[in-house]
Amino acid sequence: MTINHPSFGPVADDRVIIFDTTLRDGEQSPGFSMNLEEKIRMAKALEALGVDVIEAGFPVASPGDFESVQKIAEVVRESVVCGLARSGGKRDIEAAGEAIARAPRRRIHNFISTSPLHMKYKLRMEPETVLELIAEGNRASRRYTDDVQWSAEDGSRTEPDFLCRCVETAIRHGATTINIPDTVGFTTPEELQAIFAMLRERVPGADGVIFSTHNHNDLGLGVANTLAAVAGGARQIECTINGIGERAGNAALEEIVMAIRTRRDRIPFVNRIDTPQLLSVSRLLATITGFDVQPNKAIVGRNAFAHESGIHQDGILKNAATYEIMTPESVGWSKTSLVLGKHSGRAAFRDKLRALGYALGDNKVQDAFERFKVLADQKKTVFDDDIRALVDDETRDHERIRFVSLDVRAGSRRPAEAALELLVDGEIRKAEVTGNGPVDAAFTAIGTIFPHEATLALFSIGAVTEGTDAQARTTVRLQEAGKMVDGQGADADTVVSAVRAYVHALNKLLVKRERGEPEALSA
Ligand SMILES: CC(=O)SCCNC(=O)CCNC(=O)[C@H](O)C(C)(C)COP(=O)(O)OP(=O)(O)OC[C@H]1O[C@@H](n2cnc3c(N)ncnc32)[C@H](O)[C@@H]1OP(=O)(O)O
Numbered sequence: 046m047t048i049n050h051p052s053f054g055p056v057a058d059d060r061v062i063i064f065d066t067t068l069r070d071g072e073q074s075p076g077f078s079m080n081l082e083e084k085i086r087m088a089k090a091l092e093a094l095g096v097d098v099i100e101a102g103f104p105v106a107s108p109g110d111f112e113s114v115q116k117i118a119e120v121v122r123e124s125v126v127c128g129l130a131r132s133g134g135k136r137d138i139e140a141a142g143e144a145i146a147r148a149p150r151r152r153i154h155n156f157i158s159t160s161p162l163h164m165k166y167k168l169r170m171e172p173e174t175v176l177e178l179i180a181e182g183n184r185a186s187r188r189y190t191d192d193v194q195w196s197a198e199d200g201s202r203t204e205p206d207f208l209c210r211c212v213e214t215a216i217r218h219g220a221t222t223i224n225i226p227d228t229v230g231f232t233t234p235e236e237l238q239a240i241f242a243m244l245r246e247r248v249p250g251a252d253g254v255i256f257s258t259h260n261h262n263d264l265g266l267g268v269a270n271t272l273a274a275v276a277g278g279a280r281q282i283e284c285t286i287n288g289i290g291e292r293a294g295n296a297a298l299e300e301i302v303m304a305i306r307t308r309r310d311r312i313p314f315v316n317r318i319d320t321p322q323l324l325s326v327s328r329l330l331a332t333i334t335g336f337d338v339q340p341n342k343a344i345v346g347r348n349a350f351a352h353e354s355g356i357h358q359d360g361i362l363k364n365a366a367t368y369e370i371m372t373p374e375s376v377g378w379s380k381t382s383l384v385l386g387k388h389s390g391r392a393a394f395r396d397k398l399r400a401l402g403y404a405l406g407d408n409k410v411q412d413a414f415e416r417f418k419v420l421a422d423q424k425k426t427v428f429d430d431d432i433r434a435l436v437d438d439e440t441r442d443h444e445r446i447r448f449v450s451l452d453v454r455a456g457s458r459r460p461a462e463a464a465l466e467l468l469v470d471g472e473i474r475k476a477e478v479t480g481n482g483p484v485d486a487a488f489t490a491i492g493t494i495f496p497h498e499a500t501l502a503l504f505s506i507g508a509v510t511e512g513t514d515a516q517a518r519t520t521v522r523l524q525e526a527g528k529m530v531d532g533q534g535a536d537a538d539t540v541v542s543a544v545r546a547y548v549h550a551l552n553k554l555l556v557k558r559e560r561g562e563p564e565a566l567s568a
């Protein structure tokens with residue numbers, strides 16, 4: 046059935062109106078206050094996103110809140126701009142009416158608690174007084190706009206008969222949208238669906254208004270409750286970007302919108318949200334408030350389209366639909382991310398090598414993959430530079446000497462000891478030596494296994510990537526009879542990295558010797 050709404054005109058039954066309350070309920074989260082300029086930026090972003098109603102603030106709350114609602118009303122042209130007011134607040138409705146006056150489409154949203162608990166202990170009002178204030182509040186609001194919303198605060202914990210009387214009163218006195226909030230996040234999907242179905246069936250005039258749902262996340266049920274309310278007949282959804290809001294927050298806009306879009310088969314509703322903007326609006330809010338979303342946050346968390354486990358990565362590479370129910374592009378991410386880590390397999394490793402420009406044979410890939418697994422066990426994050434360092438170390442051909450293993454004991458109480466194994470011309474050779482520190486011991490062991498005249502001309506160590514678990518990249522410069530070569534090594538262990546660099550330099554020197562190359566200044 047189509048409802049004729051003062052702001053939207055005819056609203057078809059398969060449309061859901063998206064009411065964003067990031068700037069009002071969202072801002073009520075401790076620490077999430079926004080200044081005027083930030084609120085205007087957010088409001089413009091919400092309008093561009095396609096939000097139908099922007100709840101811009103609670104104008105009576107402070108001069109700053111009044112001013113921000115007023116300014117938003119001046120700049121927002123497409124979305125309805127809404128101001129909150131207490132049904133029985135002395136100046137609330139006047140303040141809201143004045144603040145939204147300049148908006149081409151404007152709404153006053155007045156509310157009052159209807160549950161026995163709230164009426165008795167918080168408002169200290171009789172139910173009859175509440176009914177009178179609902180009527181008065183709505184009538185007063187209609188003096189400023191035809192688009193009036195009324196909310197039954199703590200509606201989900203309200204006695205059904207009384208809730209029906211409240212809603213009937215609200216409609217009779219001018220409300221065009223009726224919101225039944227789950228103010229404390231207490232309801233369940235089945236219960237909320239039944240509440241909406243009951244109100245639509247029992248309340249006279251219910252078929253001429255839009256029912257709205259507003260769900261808090263205290264039990265993590267905000268989105269589930271919202272979708273159940275829609276199944277029960279709600280056609281306006283109140284939500285916030287990133288799910289911010291009182292206590293555990295409100296139902297998240299991006300989650301609801303993508304649930305509807307992704308499961309159109311079960312939730313056959315349309316809305317105006319331009320979903321590729323979801324990520325940028327989420328990030329704008331995070332930047333403004335200083336609160337990032339958690340990595341595993343649906344849709345906009347950094348891991349929402351990231352895969353580390355090999356079996357999933359393999360599936361994604363074969364067909365992304367195996368592990369992704371929507372495309373990253375559809376919500377603003379540029380692409381799926383295959384993160385290499387200890388759970389990854391060969392498929393993703395090979396894919397990464399290709400992306401980094403390496404064309405390696407199967408054996409080389411296998412060698413590099415084995416070293417990658419060892420590294421990934423040691424490191425939390427394996428970066429592209431880690432892979433490059435590791436593969437560059439692995440792709441050296443024609444090397445007579447190859448690193449096999451190293452054990453080092455070092456400390457302040459005794460000389461360092463190194464037990465080194467190298468593969469020299471295909472044969473394992475070992476040495477156990479002491480030295481003045483672990484690097485000296487390890488380099489002495491190289492000299493024991495493979496005696497040579499070259500001297501160390503330079504030794505430098507740096508980190509390939511960030512963090513204490515980063516790979517060390519070492520450069521060793523060796524000099525022999527006027528020949529000079531640089532060798533590089535990389536490893537999560539600094540001394541192993543140094544030995545790899547030394548062995549690399551030594552191999553280069555041997556090549557130079559064999560070729561009988563003339564003296565050179567550098568490798
Ligand atoms: C569920 C929600 O999210 S509701 C919105 C919550 N948001 C906010 O509260 C943020 C903005 N609030 C404020 O700035 C202030 O609370 C104000 C300006 C609204 C009121 O400030 P104060 O006058 O100092 O009152 P205070 O905040 O201490 O208490 C709230 C009063 O409003 C009353 N009240 C609450 N809802 C309503 C209502 N719908 N109609 C009439 N009175 C109400 C309370 O009973 C209490 O009245 P009392 O002072 O007579 O006991």
Ligand SMILES: CC(C)C(=O)C(=O)O
Nearest residue numbers: 156196198199226228
């Ligand atoms: C003001 C109302 C709609 C509210 O935020 C709530 O009840 O949670």
Ligand SMILES: [Mg+2]
Nearest residue numbers: 070228259291
């Ligand atoms: Mg709320």
